[in-house]
Amino acid sequence: MSFLSRYIFSTNHKTIGIQYFVLALTAALLGTALSVLMRLHLTYPEAKIRLFEILWPNAAAGGVMTPELYLSLMTMHGTIMVFFVLTTVPQGGFGNFFLPLQIGAEDMAFPRINMLSFWATALAFLVLCSAFVVEGGAPLAGWTAYPPLSAVGSIAGPGMGKGMTLWVVSIALFCAASLMGAINFITTILEMRTRGMSLFRMPLTCWAWLVTALISLFAFAVLFAAGILLLLDREAGTSFFLPAGLVINDRILDRKGGSPLLWQHLFWFFGHPEVYIAILPGMGVVSTVLSVFSRKPVFGYRAMVWAMLAIGFLGFLVWGHHMFISGMSPYSSLAFSVLTLAIGVPSAVKTFNWLGTILGGRLHLETAMLWALAFVSVFVTGGLSGIALGQPALDMYFHDTYFVVGHFHIIMGVAAVFSILAGTFYWWPKMTGRMLSETLGRVHFYVTFLGVYAVFIPMHFAGIVGNPRRYSDFGQFEFLKDVQGLHKFITHAAFLTAAVQLLFIFNLIWSLYRGKKAGDNPWNATTLEWLPPSHQPHIVVRGAYDYSVPGARRDFLMQNESNGQ
Amino acid sequence: MTRNETTWEGGGSPFAIGAKPLGMWLFVVSDALTFSTMLMVYTYSRLANPHWPAPFAFSPSIVQATVMTFVLLSSSLTMVWAVDAMKRDDRRKTVQYLSATMFLGIVFIVIHMREWVHLINDEHITLTANPWNQPLFGATFFGLTGLHMAHVTIGVVYLGIVALGTRMGKFKTDHVETSGLYWHFVDLVWMFIFPMVYLMSVKR
Amino acid sequence: MKNATGIWALLLGLTLAEVALAYPSLAPAVFLLVLLALSVGKSALIIAFFMHLRFASRALTLALFPILIALILLLLGFLPDAQRVMHAA
Ligand code: HEM
Numbered sequence: 001m002s003f004l005s006r007y008i009f010s011t012n013h014k015t016i017g018i019q020y021f022v023l024a025l026t027a028a029l030l031g032t033a034l035s036v037l038m039r040l041h042l043t044y045p046e047a048k049i050r051l052f053e054i055l056w057p058n059a060a061a062g063g064v065m066t067p068e069l070y071l072s073l074m075t076m077h078g079t080i081m082v083f084f085v086l087t088t089v090p091q092g093g094f095g096n097f098f099l100p101l102q103i104g105a106e107d108m109a110f111p112r113i114n115m116l117s118f119w120a121t122a123l124a125f126l127v128l129c130s131a132f133v134v135e136g137g138a139p140l141a142g143w144t145a146y147p148p149l150s151a152v153g154s155i156a157g158p159g160m161g162k163g164m165t166l167w168v169v170s171i172a173l174f175c176a177a178s179l180m181g182a183i184n185f186i187t188t189i190l191e192m193r194t195r196g197m198s199l200f201r202m203p204l205t206c207w208a209w210l211v212t213a214l215i216s217l218f219a220f221a222v223l224f225a226a227g228i229l230l231l232l233d234r235e236a237g238t239s240f241f242l243p244a245g246l247v248i249n250d251r252i253l254d255r256k257g258g259s260p261l262l263w264q265h266l267f268w269f270f271g272h273p274e275v276y277i278a279i280l281p282g283m284g285v286v287s288t289v290l291s292v293f294s295r296k297p298v299f300g301y302r303a304m305v306w307a308m309l310a311i312g313f314l315g316f317l318v319w320g321h322h323m324f325i326s327g328m329s330p331y332s333s334l335a336f337s338v339l340t341l342a343i344g345v346p347s348a349v350k351t352f353n354w355l356g357t358i359l360g361g362r363l364h365l366e367t368a369m370l371w372a373l374a375f376v377s378v379f380v381t382g383g384l385s386g387i388a389l390g391q392p393a394l395d396m397y398f399h400d401t402y403f404v405v406g407h408f409h410i411i412m413g414v415a416a417v418f419s420i421l422a423g424t425f426y427w428w429p430k431m432t433g434r435m436l437s438e439t440l441g442r443v444h445f446y447v448t449f450l451g452v453y454a455v456f457i458p459m460h461f462a463g464i465v466g467n468p469r470r471y472s473d474f475g476q477f478e479f480l481k482d483v484q485g486l487h488k489f490i491t492h493a494a495f496l497t498a499a500v501q502l503l504f505i506f507n508l509i510w511s512l513y514r515g516k517k518a519g520d521n522p523w524n525a526t527t528l529e530w531l532p533p534s535h536q537p538h539i540v541v542r543g544a545y546d547y548s549v550p551g552a553r554r555d556f557l558m559q560n561e562s563n564g565q
Numbered sequence: 566m567t568r569n570e571t572t573w574e575g576g577g578s579p580f581a582i583g584a585k586p587l588g589m590w591l592f593v594v595s596d597a598l599t600f601s602t603m604l605m606v607y608t609y610s611r612l613a614n615p616h617w618p619a620p621f622a623f624s625p626s627i628v629q630a631t632v633m634t635f636v637l638l639s640s641s642l643t644m645v646w647a648v649d650a651m652k653r654d655d656r657r658k659t660v661q662y663l664s665a666t667m668f669l670g671i672v673f674i675v676i677h678m679r680e681w682v683h684l685i686n687d688e689h690i691t692l693t694a695n696p697w698n699q700p701l702f703g704a705t706f707f708g709l710t711g712l713h714m715a716h717v718t719i720g721v722v723y724l725g726i727v728a729l730g731t732r733m734g735k736f737k738t739d740h741v742e743t744s745g746l747y748w749h750f751v752d753l754v755w756m757f758i759f760p761m762v763y764l765m766s767v768k769r
Numbered sequence: 770m771k772n773a774t775g776i777w778a779l780l781l782g783l784t785l786a787e788v789a790l791a792y793p794s795l796a797p798a799v800f801l802l803v804l805l806a807l808s809v810g811k812s813a814l815i816i817a818f819f820m821h822l823r824f825a826s827r828a829l830t831l832a833l834f835p836i837l838i839a840l841i842l843l844l845l846g847f848l849p850d851a852q853r854v855m856h857a858a
């Protein structure tokens with residue numbers, strides 16, 4: 001096997017999983033760097049910062065960012081984080097590596113399509129990043145790309161020409177890649193399970209990957225259509241999203257007949273399910289990690305499965321809660337509000353079952369377990385602010401304020417990242433054969449955990465004061481004078497939290513060379529990926545969480561172990 | 566053990582159709598939602614613009630579109646025969662039926678192109694403009710039919726590959742069956758585009 | 770094989786019926802509903818007989834279609850907003 005076919009154009013699921021992981025790690029570093037620059041500008045809007053000038057000689061001439069530059073950084077930050085980190089690692093990364101191992105399959109059902117979907121994702125990332133260097137720079141429209149401004153080209157501002165087009169192309173590619181991935185995951189889970197691995201014996205991670213793939217299969221299909229239409233509006237002069245009588249930058253547009261609301265519907269029909277695409281795989285990881293490190297079966301396994309299916313389905317019914325202030329009929333608002341709050345029920349089922357899992361267990365507070373516990377904490381915090389936002393009357397006020405920024409960072413950003421970190425600490429020994437340092441891991445954990453709360457909780461307060469989001473400078477608003485201090489605090493907490501991530505990167509690299517060698521099953525877990533490699537198919541005889549089975553010879557029974565004696 | 570338990574307990578295919586056809590079914594379901602979205606955008610645009618034009622005269626547009634429907638339906642029939650022949654392991658017949666299907670697909674594309682040219686040249690309907698000043702009429706028409714035509718074109722190429730693989734003895738029944746699912750789906754989508762786009766806008 | 774040819778003839782017939790219905794000037798809403806009903810019927814025939822779903826396991830049908838149909842119906846939720854488009858004076 002040549003270098004190319006082994007490491008680059010490999011069809012092996014483990015290699016592809018690692019490729020996704022590395023791609024997303026790159027994306028995460030870039031996205032974090034962008035957020036640091038944004039906070040720097042927000043807090044010191046007038047300061048002349050040499051670094052900005054070096055990076056953007058035109059858009060930050062003299063070391064001060066233009067508002068447009070700020071918005072382009074924000075757009076790229078959001079897009080990179082949502083698509084190329086949160087949608088990529090938990091499914092493409094962990095899923096590809098561990099799904100076949102956990103269900104006892106040799107590989108994914110369609111290895112070549114698997115390779116294709118990775119490379120399409122990588123290409124999409126390159127296309128997106130190239131928006132930084134084209135004329136006009138990166139787009140300004142946010143990760144939601146609302147028309148009309150996203151649909152009219154460069155008259156809407158720098159970056160809304162070529163940069164915005166590259167954004168749409170990148171997202172369309174990403175859709176295609178995700179669809180291929182989803183087809184692969186579902187087929188693999190349905191067709192390739194080893195003997196005895198009935199659906200209800202699968203680890204919850206596999207269930208989570210299945211439900212996520214099902215959501216992707218439908219959500220990305222809709223976003224794909226929306227992307228094509230936006231591209232037509234931009235490049236071919238159609239007006240799907242453009243009404244009559246628009247005046248942009250003192251120019252009257254001669255389009256008519258379309259509706260920007262149509263994009264909002266299409267985007268959020270994808271967008272809300274997307275937030276579950278980001279978080280469900282993490283829920284699977286957390287369920288498993290809590291069980292392993294409490295030495296107890298997952299509490300209410302079946303309820304967990306049904307809750308995930310319910311969340312997946314209900315997730316498609318609530319897109320309107322992002323459009324409460326769009327002027328929709330109050331009856332629609334009411335319906336969307338009730339459905340939104342209904343998701344709280346399966347979410348609460350999961351939360352209580354996590355608590356039930358650790359209740360009375362023998363907790364081993366390794367770093368992986370700390371991350372999983374922290375996930376539950378932030379999931380509850382973010383869910384509570386979600387309930388506030390789900391009330392149309394409150395959301396009228398909160399919409400487009402920092403309250404929303406706080407909400408989705410806590411529940412989508414932070415929760416998903418915590419689950420990724422839990423997964424990394426838990427599975428790293430399997431991926432590399434070495435352990436990560438627990439000491440470094442713990443320092444990283446405590447600083448990050450306190451850090452993200454210090455960053456995102458104050459944002460809720462700023463939002464309650466009425467602080468709008470997507471502004472590059474709050475200096476000129478009298479009513480925001482009082483939150484300037486708060487923003488300074490947020491920025492410093494953010495710098496600290498970002499800096500401590502280097503410790504994590506260092507831990508990864510250190511472990512590759514110096515980490516303690518891991519045995520086959522360092523955590524004494526029950527699922528099949530922890531068996532030594534074998535050419536015989538494993539035959540499964542029990543569920544995925546047989547910890548502390550009474551009368552068994554040790555406190556865990558692997559899924560293929562027939563007898564506990 | 567009930568039947569349900571045995572089929573779902575692993576070590577085999579619960580749907581008894583194999584991975585490739587299942588993968589194609591999943592693609593079809595997803596693509597169906599993409600097309601449904603496009604049709605919903607079309608419906609939305611029509612509702613938003615009260616004076617929607619009705620330019621399709623009986624001849625040539627409706628006649629041509631009806632012939633196209635017949636062509637596509639017939640291509641589905643030859644496709645069924647191709648799968649049938651493959652199941653009997655008659656590779657020669659399979660390749661013949663696949664070729665017939667591709668031929669009908671190309672006929673569909675050719676008539677469709679003529680229809681487009683007629684609309685553009687004679688009726689002055691383009692992607693962005695038309696005599697009624699309803700720009701979304703052309704946008705939705707060419708958007709929908711264009712996306713469908715792209716599917717037919719990809720389908721012809723795909724069937725070509727499958728025919729070649731079958732002739733060289735490389736491909737199995739699975740491959741032919743899977744390409745058949747795709748082809749029938751493209752046919753099925755037209756069963757919605759034809760009435761919703763053409764018949765809802767006939768010139769009376 | 771006979772079966773498939775019969776279905777094909779039926780599909781052609783239904784198509785002709787659709788075309789014929791286009792000319793008596795039915796109310797648009799009625800006509801649309803009739804057309805959609807016929808189209809759903811035609812696609813059901815294609816799915817059942819050409820795509821052989823009728824001969825596949827019931828589980829496959831249940832796995833594929835209920836969600837798809839539910840989601841397509843959900844898309845109808847966009848339509849109330851179609852009335853709220855700005856028109857130039
Ligand atoms: C009980 C649970 C939840 C409720 C009731 C809820 C409610 C809401 C509402 C009403 C909004 C719109 C606020 C506005 O724009 O004015 C919103 C925004 C958002 N939510 Fe949630 N949410 C919940 C859970 C989640 C979860 C689990 C995630 C992700 C994993 C999430 C991610 C987001 C994101 C990303 C946004 C902002 C989108 C944007 O405008 O850019 N939410 N949420």
Ligand SMILES: [Cu+2]
Pocket residue numbers: 271272275318319321322
């Ligand atoms: Cu939402």
